[in-house]
Amino acid sequence: MIIEDDELDRLVLHQHIKQFENIAVVGSFDSAEQAIPHLNTAIDLIILDIDLPGMSGIEFRKMTQKIPACIFVSSHPEYAINTFEVDTFDFLTKPLKSDRFIYSMHKLFDFFEMKEKSESFDALVGENNIRIKEGNSISQIKISDILYLEALKDYTRIVTTEKKHCILDSIGNILHKSYFDSFIRIHKSYAVPRHLIRSKNTHEVELVHQIKLPIGRAYKGNLDFFGA
Numbered sequence: 001m002i003i004e005d006d007e008l009d010r011l012v013l014h015q016h017i018k019q020f021e022n023i024a025v026v027g028s029f030d031s032a033e034q035a036i037p038h039l040n041t042a043i044d045l046i047i048l049d050i051d052l053p054g055m056s057g058i059e060f061r062k063m064t065q066k067i068p069a070c071i072f073v074s075s076h077p078e079y080a081i082n083t084f085e086v087d088t089f090d091f092l093t094k095p096l097k098s099d100r101f102i103y104s105m106h107k108l109f110d111f112f113e114m115k116e117k118s119e120s121f122d123a124l125v126g127e128n129n130i131r132i133k134e135g136n137s138i139s140q141i142k143i144s145d146i147l148y149l150e151a152l153k154d155y156t157r158i159v160t161t162e163k164k165h166c167i168l169d170s171i172g173n174i175l176h177k178s179y180f181d182s183f184i185r186i187h188k189s190y191a192v193p194r195h196l197i198r199s200k201n202t203h204e205v206e207l208v209h210q211i212k213l214p215i216g217r218a219y220k221g222n223l224d225f226f227g228a
Contacts, residue, residue: 002028003035003048003060004073009094013047013073016101023105032060045069045089045108050079061086068115069108089153107152114155114166128179130158132165139165143179147211149191161209186223187216200226 002017002025004010010028017023026043029035032055046067050057051074061070065087072083075094083091089111090104130141141160150157151171158165174180175191183191186205196207200223204212215223 001026001035001038001041001043001046001048001067003030003032003046003052003057004028005030005049005052009049009073009096012096016096016098019102020105022109031055032057035060039064043067044112045071047071047073050074050076050082058082058086061088069111071104071108110157111152111155114152114157130167132158132167139163141165146193147196147207147209148193148213149174149183151189151191184222186219187214188218189216190214194225197223197226 002010002013004013007030010030014025014028017025023045026041027035027038029038031053032048044067046061046064046069048057048060048070050072052060057072057074061072061083064070069089070087071090071092072079072088073092073094073096074080077091077093080091089108092100092104128143130143132139132141141158145160145162147159147161149171150159152166154168154170155166156169156171156174158167171185171189171191175183175185180191182193182195184194185191190213192205192207192213197205198208199206200215202215204214205223206212
């Protein structure tokens with residue numbers, strides 16, 4: 001569902017979405033009030049502006065928490081902080097950039113894939129390993145084999161050289177466990193073991209196997225131990 005009061009911006013969103021065959025627009029409205037009668041439709045994602053006539057995008061999101069994913073779009077990047085009070089998947093600034101929109105969609109597909117898989121996942125964190133039950137099979141991962149953790153809302157992807165696993169637990173909860181003391185948060189979406197960092201610059205770190213991950217502005221201080 002798209003809610004955007006600017007007709008041109010609404011058309012731009014439709015053009016971006018046309019790139020993805022697995023996305024169907026079930027409704028497109030220029031105000032939140034117009035969308036309310038359609039909330040009984042099965043909806044996985046809302047894309048909505050914050051500045052809307054009448055009810056704001058944030059107010060609308062508060063009453064649609066059952067919809068799993070919400071992406072805000074706005075020409076005011078300073079509004080991003082206001083979306084923290086509601087369940088927000090992403091925040092895109094106008095004018096929309098194609099590569100940024102594609103990135104957000106791929107993250108969204110990953111989120112739904114992890115959401116589906118996590119229903120059959122169960123994880124038990126031990127002192128040196130994590131046991132993950134997926135259906136009838138059990139995987140045992142050594143914590144020392146983890147290359148990095150990737151956050152996706154309430155789920156966390158655990159990446160090793162062999163495989164990617166996902167568990168229903170937030171990256172924040174995982175990092176509070178004492179067994180993950182060797183990990184540092186470098187971005188709202190990533191945490192890495194300190195000893196795997198090979199280099200860093202202003203924007204990213206490089207790990208072993210030439211893995212490059214972004215550094216979030218709020219987490220730069222966590223890398224002070226690595227030097228300039």
